[in-house]
Amino acid sequence: MAITFRRRTLSRLAYIAGIALIIRWLFFSSPPKVTERQVQIKEHNFIERATRQDKSLNVQRLPFLQARMGRDERKDIFSDLVSDGVKDYWERFQLPYIGNKDTAPMDAQHVLGAIDQLLSLNGWVAALCPTLTRPFNQHKRENAYNDLIREDHLYYVAIIIHSADHFLVDQLAVIVQMAKRLGTNNLFVSMLDYDSRDSTETLTDLCEAVLTLLGVPFRIRRVPGMTEDPSAAYYPLEEAYMRNLALEPLQELQQKRKIKFSRVIWLKGFTCPNDILETIKISFANEAAMVCGMDWAEHNGFFIFSDRWRTRDIDGDQFRQSKSSSKPDAVPPRDRLGAQRYAQHLPFQVYCCESGTHVVDPAQSYYKGIHYRAGTDFQNISRGETLPLRDPDAACLDSSQAWFCRDLWLRSARDAMEEMDRANGEIPNRRQQHRREVIEVAAHDPFMIGREEVKVKLAGGAVEEVNDKGINERKDQKKKDEDANAGSDYDAMPAEEGGEEVPPPAIGRLSIPNSVFRPARILVNPRCPTTYAGVSHTQLARDLFGDGDDDSVGDTGKYVLEDWEGAPESFVCQEQRQTGGRKATKTQRRLGFSIHEELQRQQREEQQQQQQS
Numbered sequence: 001m002a003i004t005f006r007r008r009t010l011s012r013l014a015y016i017a018g019i020a021l022i023i024r025w026l027f028f029s030s031p032p033k034v035t036e037r038q039v040q041i042k043e044h045n046f047i048e049r050a051t052r053q054d055k056s057l058n059v060q061r062l063p064f065l066q067a068r069m070g071r072d073e074r075k076d077i078f079s080d081l082v083s084d085g086v087k088d089y090w091e092r093f094q095l096p097y098i099g100n101k102d103t104a105p106m107d108a109q110h111v112l113g114a115i116d117q118l119l120s121l122n123g124w125v126a127a128l129c130p131t132l133t134r135p136f137n138q139h140k141r142e143n144a145y146n147d148l149i150r151e152d153h154l155y156y157v158a159i160i161i162h163s164a165d166h167f168l169v170d171q172l173a174v175i176v177q178m179a180k181r182l183g184t185n186n187l188f189v190s191m192l193d194y195d196s197r198d199s200t201e202t203l204t205d206l207c208e209a210v211l212t213l214l215g216v217p218f219r220i221r222r223v224p225g226m227t228e229d230p231s232a233a234y235y236p237l238e239e240a241y242m243r244n245l246a247l248e249p250l251q252e253l254q255q256k257r258k259i260k261f262s263r264v265i266w267l268k269g270f271t272c273p274n275d276i277l278e279t280i281k282i283s284f285a286n287e288a289a290m291v292c293g294m295d296w297a298e299h300n301g302f303f304i305f306s307d308r309w310r311t312r313d314i315d316g317d318q319f320r321q322s323k324s325s326s327k328p329d330a331v332p333p334r335d336r337l338g339a340q341r342y343a344q345h346l347p348f349q350v351y352c353c354e355s356g357t358h359v360v361d362p363a364q365s366y367y368k369g370i371h372y373r374a375g376t377d378f379q380n381i382s383r384g385e386t387l388p389l390r391d392p393d394a395a396c397l398d399s400s401q402a403w404f405c406r407d408l409w410l411r412s413a414r415d416a417m418e419e420m421d422r423a424n425g426e427i428p429n430r431r432q433q434h435r436r437e438v439i440e441v442a443a444h445d446p447f448m449i450g451r452e453e454v455k456v457k458l459a460g461g462a463v464e465e466v467n468d469k470g471i472n473e474r475k476d477q478k479k480k481d482e483d484a485n486a487g488s489d490y491d492a493m494p495a496e497e498g499g500e501e502v503p504p505p506a507i508g509r510l511s512i513p514n515s516v517f518r519p520a521r522i523l524v525n526p527r528c529p530t531t532y533a534g535v536s537h538t539q540l541a542r543d544l545f546g547d548g549d550d551d552s553v554g555d556t557g558k559y560v561l562e563d564w565e566g567a568p569e570s571f572v573c574q575e576q577r578q579t580g581g582r583k584a585t586k587t588q589r590r591l592g593f594s595i596h597e598e599l600q601r602q603q604r605e606e607q608q609q610q611q612q613s
């Protein structure tokens with residue numbers, strides 16, 4: 001099956017690459033004649049889509065909104081062949097008919113037809129999405145997202161491509177579908193190609209052509225790797241670097257043009273457009289800082305949850321590598337409430353997530369100065385460095401997303417304190433007194449005391465569903481099929497090295513409990529599966545959501561979480577202490593997390609910075 005699949009993928013990619021080359025030649029090559037042609041096409045205004053009144057992202061008025069940076073201009077063996085063929089086609093069959101305004105609508109039809117044909121090729125699922133099982137019959141209601149669409153928000157779509165060309169066409173199809181629904185002038189697409197060595201280059205040409213024709217603003221950028229030798233890289237640092245680069249247009253548009261986006265959508269793997277729209281809806285309804293989907297990878301004919309590197313439940317524990325068909329006592333989230341809500345297909349609160357496609361509120365993060373970062377005191381093996389001595393409670397050298405989550409928790413806590421300070425009119429004594437009162441109340445909160453017990457019980461009594469045989473088979477398969485590596489779990493620690501062991505929670509309460517502080521609103525939406533090549537989407541949908549009807553929970557219950565918990569007092573830290581690219585060795589420990597102490601540390605650092613400058 002894997003072989004047929006790969007063959008199909010290859011021929012598909014070859015076909016797409018052919019079309020992309022033609023489009024590239026038509027639009028982007030440098031001879032003056034071509035530029036002329038481009039102008040001709042633009043003048044006829046090929047694709048005049050009905051867009052809304054908001055002109056802030058109007059590419060006709062602001063041409064810089066469609067930018068390509070760092071294109072690879074090197075000639076390859078096909079360059080001449082393709083350019084001769086395309087030139088012939090253009091001059092004999094296209095140019096004679098495009099010369100006057102009357103034919104413009106026909107030309108537009110022609111191009112639109114070509115785009116549709118191109119995107120229908122993506123065999124995986126885009127076309128299949130409306131037929132897949134979803135809870136609450138969400139997908140069957142045509143008008144389910146009309147409210148959202150009417151609100152006319154601006155969305156920023158970010159994609160990072162790191163030698164993963166096999167997703168790109170599907171992702172493009174998703175963007176086109178979203179642009180059709182949300183309006184082409186309400187999206188900005190930022191694609192960052194980080195040192196890809198596959199056909200990403202050609203496929204980004206294709207993306208550029210399609211987005212140009214549709215009038216969707218974009219920046220497509222290619223950057224070289226951070227280190228010449230990929231194995232000398234420190235992956236969390238690369239992650240942070242790529243993500244911050246992909247967000248550069250977001251910051252620029254805000255600083256220079258005062259254009260603010262309502263949500264940032266990080267597309268990873270493949271996610272159905274309706275599921276993304278629903279995740280956006282959940283994000284707004286909860287005023288959430290981040291809402292993630294769930295990442296499922298195929299393995300041996302069934303599907304497993306696949307993001308244990310970055311996802312932690314609200315107790316700070318790792319998600320289980322559960323099957324999509326897992327029993328209620330072995331679902332991915334280990335915490336009681338999360339597991340319960342997962343089983344009901346309702347959004348649940350987590351400490352951290354990424355898990356495929358996720359939606360971030362920039363007002364609670366990027367616009368507040370939070371950027372992606374990573375630990376820096378790692379060991380550079382290429383330099384022959386020895387492992388630096390680190391404190392037992394030194395900061396966790398984990399993924400840049402884990403750092404991002406911690407920053408969200410701290411930001412949220414700080415915001416609440418600053419608001420309180422403002423409300424109290426900056427009177428220092430009253431301020432301190434107020435904070436003390438809040439802390440005292442929390443210390444006697446029976447819920448806080450109860451929670452500790454629940455945590456211990458779960459850690460001892462959890463049942464694992466994935467057996468060793470499956471894991472070994474999965475490992476073998478990884479070697480055979482590159483696509484199988486595509487899930488986020490590619491970055492996680494293998495189970496046989498202890499990746500499945502959850503270190504027990506530390507004993508000893510924090511002097512100032514985390515529950516005193518305003519929680520970060522980070523949610524997982526189990527109704528938004530992200531998948532990869534080779535997954536049978538119909539089967540996955542049936543495993544996850546069954547065929548029967550869901551209990552009716554009403555619109556509010558479906559979307560809104562009523563109670564928000566504070567941060568866990570410790571979390572499972574899975575860290576890369578060494579360079580060595582994505583698959584560098586990882587170790588695992590449990591690390592305390594005290595918002596109070598972290599805030600104090602932040603304050604000290606800020607004071608030091610102020611003194612230095």
Ligand SMILES: *[C@@H]1O[C@H](CO)[C@@H](O)[C@H](O)[C@H]1NC(C)=O
Pocket residue numbers: 226227228232233234237380381382383579
């Ligand atoms: C590790 O050291 C090598 C050799 O000096 C260097 O090229 C590379 O950039 C270093 N890696 C990181 C992540 O700093």
